[in-house]
Amino acid sequence: MGRPSRAVRAAITQRRADAVDLRIAGVDWLTIGRKLAADPSINSDKIAYPQGYGVEKYERGLEPPTDKQLIAMASRDLREALEERAAALGDSTDHLRQLMMERLERLFFPMYRQAIRDGDYQAVDRAVRIIERECRLLGLDQPTRTEVSGPDGAPVQVEAGTLEELERLIGLAGGQPADRGEG
Structure with missing residues (x-):
């Protein structure tokens, strides 16, 4: 056929x-x-x-x-x-990204001029926000690294414990232990 x-x-x-x-x-x-x-x-x-x-x-x-x-x-x-939709979208993603970049650039230049020429702090803030958005769009931002440490920067010791021990640790970290309704 x-x-x-x-x-x-x-x-x-x-x-x-x-x-x-x-x-x-x-x-x-x-x-x-x-x-x-x-x-x-x-x-x-x-x-x-x-x-x-x-x-x-x-x-x-x-x-x-x-x-x-x-x-x-x-x-x-x-x-x-x-x-099929994913394939079609994949083909057009680069075009959409370019279109978004052009839109952001059009928004950026007036804010930049206003920030530099007039010292307008709101325009500075808006220009920075546009730059941040462009960086995210282009993948220029580096991933944020987060480390968790114990008291005085020491490594966190992970071990099995009871719910009471967990609540005590949460309390030490600045939180309040959950009220479990016991009494």
């Missing part, structure tokens, strides 16, 4: 988009499968969905897909639709 026609490919794309929309709306897999089935006898709308699930069987007059098969087809459709 050759490549599907443009109309068939468009109908499959629409079916996948409908599957995504239904799943986002919280519809369960079987209901999606029935709503997008080709055979009107199992289609929840009692119509022949174009290029719906089990269309090959329907066109040959065979038994429609089982509930289990409908669930598998709906699940596969959703997975393939999301993979």
Whole structure:
């Protein structure tokens, strides 16, 4: 069998988009499968969905897909639709990043001029915030390193303990032990 026609490919794309929309709306897999089935006898709308699930069987007059098969087809459709969307988004991410950079640059220069020319501290703050956003967008910020240490900078000793010991340690760190309602 050759490549599907443009109309068939468009109908499959629409079916996948409908599957995504239904799943986002919280519809369960079987209901999606029935709503997008080709055979009107199992289609929840009692119509022949174009290029719906089990269309090959329907066109040959065979038994429609089982509930289990409908669930598998709906699940596969959703997975393939999301993979296609991720691939399309991946291709355009660099273009979107460049567009965002151009927008930030347009915002930056007036703030920069105002900060330098007038000494406007609000403009300085805004310019710095734009620079920070550009750095995050481009991945220029280094990850923050956090170290936890014990009293006087000593290493933290980790060992099994009781809930009371944990509450005592929390209290030493400046927190208040939780009231467990005991008395």
